[in-house]
Amino acid sequence: MTMDVIDFDGVLVIGAGLAGLSAALSAAPRRVCVLASAPLGDGCSSAWAQGGMAAALSDGDAPSLHAADTLAAGAGLVDAGRAGLLASEGPAAVRWLAGLGAPFDRTAEGGFALSREAAHSQARVARVGGDAAGRAIMDAVIRQVRLAPHIEVREGWSLRGLLQDATGRVCGARVAKAGETCALRAPAVILATGGIGGLYAGASTPRTLLGEGLAAAALAGAVIADPEFVQFHPTALDVGRDPAPLATEALRGEGAILVNRDGRRFMIGLHPDAELAPRDIVARAIHAEREAGRGAFLDARKAVGAHFPEAFPTVYAACREAGIDPRSEPMPVAPACHYHMGGILTDADGATRLPGLFAAGECASTGVHGANRLASNSLLEAAVFGIRAGRAAARRTLAGRPLMGTPDLAALPEADLARLRSAMSREAGVIRDAAGLSRLLDLTEALTQAHGPSGPLVAARLTAACALERRESRGAHYRSDYPEMATEAHRTLVTLEAGALSRMAA
Numbered sequence: 001m002t003m004d005v006i007d008f009d010g011v012l013v014i015g016a017g018l019a020g021l022s023a024a025l026s027a028a029p030r031r032v033c034v035l036a037s038a039p040l041g042d043g044c045s046s047a048w049a050q051g052g053m054a055a056a057l058s059d060g061d062a063p064s065l066h067a068a069d070t071l072a073a074g075a076g077l078v079d080a081g082r083a084g085l086l087a088s089e090g091p092a093a094v095r096w097l098a099g100l101g102a103p104f105d106r107t108a109e110g111g112f113a114l115s116r117e118a119a120h121s122q123a124r125v126a127r128v129g130g131d132a133a134g135r136a137i138m139d140a141v142i143r144q145v146r147l148a149p150h151i152e153v154r155e156g157w158s159l160r161g162l163l164q165d166a167t168g169r170v171c172g173a174r175v176a177k178a179g180e181t182c183a184l185r186a187p188a189v190i191l192a193t194g195g196i197g198g199l200y201a202g203a204s205t206p207r208t209l210l211g212e213g214l215a216a217a218a219l220a221g222a223v224i225a226d227p228e229f230v231q232f233h234p235t236a237l238d239v240g241r242d243p244a245p246l247a248t249e250a251l252r253g254e255g256a257i258l259v260n261r262d263g264r265r266f267m268i269g270l271h272p273d274a275e276l277a278p279r280d281i282v283a284r285a286i287h288a289e290r291e292a293g294r295g296a297f298l299d300a301r302k303a304v305g306a307h308f309p310e311a312f313p314t315v316y317a318a319c320r321e322a323g324i325d326p327r328s329e330p331m332p333v334a335p336a337c338h339y340h341m342g343g344i345l346t347d348a349d350g351a352t353r354l355p356g357l358f359a360a361g362e363c364a365s366t367g368v369h370g371a372n373r374l375a376s377n378s379l380l381e382a383a384v385f386g387i388r389a390g391r392a393a394a395r396r397t398l399a400g401r402p403l404m405g406t407p408d409l410a411a412l413p414e415a416d417l418a419r420l421r422s423a424m425s426r427e428a429g430v431i432r433d434a435a436g437l438s439r440l441l442d443l444t445e446a447l448t449q450a451h452g453p454s455g456p457l458v459a460a461r462l463t464a465a466c467a468l469e470r471r472e473s474r475g476a477h478y479r480s481d482y483p484e485m486a487t488e489a490h491r492t493l494v495t496l497e498a499g500a501l502s503r504m505a506a
Helices: 018-026 065-075 079-098 133-147 210-222 279-291 305-311 315-321 378-394 414-427 432-451 455-467
Strands: 011-014 032-036 151-155 158-166 171-177 181-186 187-190 231-239 257-259 296-297 331-340 343-345 355-360 493-497 498-502
Touching: 011 018, 011 171, 018 032, 018 133, 018 378, 065 181, 079 133, 079 378, 133 151, 133 378, 158 181, 158 210, 158 331, 171 187, 187 210, 187 378, 210 343, 210 355, 210 455, 210 493, 210 498, 231 315, 257 279, 279 331, 305 315, 355 378, 414 432, 414 455, 432 455, 455 493, 455 498
Parallel strands: 011 032, 011 187, 032 151, 187 355
Antiparallel strands: 158 171, 171 181, 231 331, 257 296, 296 331, 493 498
């Protein structure tokens, strides 16, 4: 394959959320080029996170307890070693971010103010401004990235494909900006492109997150793990906005309750922890109430009441914009696509099966989330494994000669993307079955025939095909035609071989 190639002797980071920027800072003193599809801080889920970062930061807590909660939430599919690593390195990651200037809420004694969220046995979520953790943490990290002499940031560039040498080693990427395509050769590439929320109509993440990193890695031959597991946040505000604003889980941690239109608490009796049950259970309960025509509402009048504006300013502003006063009335809620547990399979340092290619953050599958991510482990994973990926990628010094590339990710027209988003929400949402998933796969095939392998179509196909193959209900993956959990837990590991899915032994 002949192409003009620009050499960059350093680490190429594609994506600029918390994982990508943590990797960039941690690769010092090695040169780093960060390619961002939007201005730093825009277009990434990290900046939208409300709850905070979970870590064993109090005297009564311990990494072993945090790891145990992570394992329990993941419904049998969490890698115990990776969960232990996340929990043991978590406190240092939070303190590292605080040292960069992230203004975590503090107690009168100067310690971290900690909240409890669903499926946590302890109060261990470090927060900022009640519900503004993501934006405040990202602002602090971005300031440091702008000041770092080893980091160059290029904004407005999108991923088109990966470059590989004759052995399949990844040695760069093709990227585009305003119609201009450029090939960058580098010893190491870190994909930190985020999740797949933009594939769903009704998500809590930016609509621009369409799975391009996942798709490019799959087309290059990387192993994709557990793509069928998509988490739906139970309490997105049902106010007709897309993306949907969240009502953070910390509200339920403070005592807010879920009621239907008749004022009945419907989580009582469904799970011992009621509103603080794992997210998949709460999401399905809310879905059932809505399907039955009874509606679902989050009532924080007693738990928060008059303190709402200062305690949860982000949620309060979203409610007031929609004409709701959460101090005096319940908030209408519905599940929304929130997080992709699956992704590009990596080791503990972010390395993939393809030499030269690393992944971090939501586009990666490190093994810590299993079938259902524990609340507030996402920012933590982004920082912990972003740091590890940056350090490991910085040690790579040799770039191969690019002789081939994955197919360019095709553009998907807006009208067809809208069709795909509606189909993903309908057929691969909170409740799934074989007939719906088969219809979804037929749609992805028809659109691929018309447009070629676009990022959204490859990512949607991986999600739907693996959801169809998993004939059980586990964690966030619920099949109405297979409602029971299988006795044996197994991960999904697949590759794309000549465009066809090939399953690997877990």
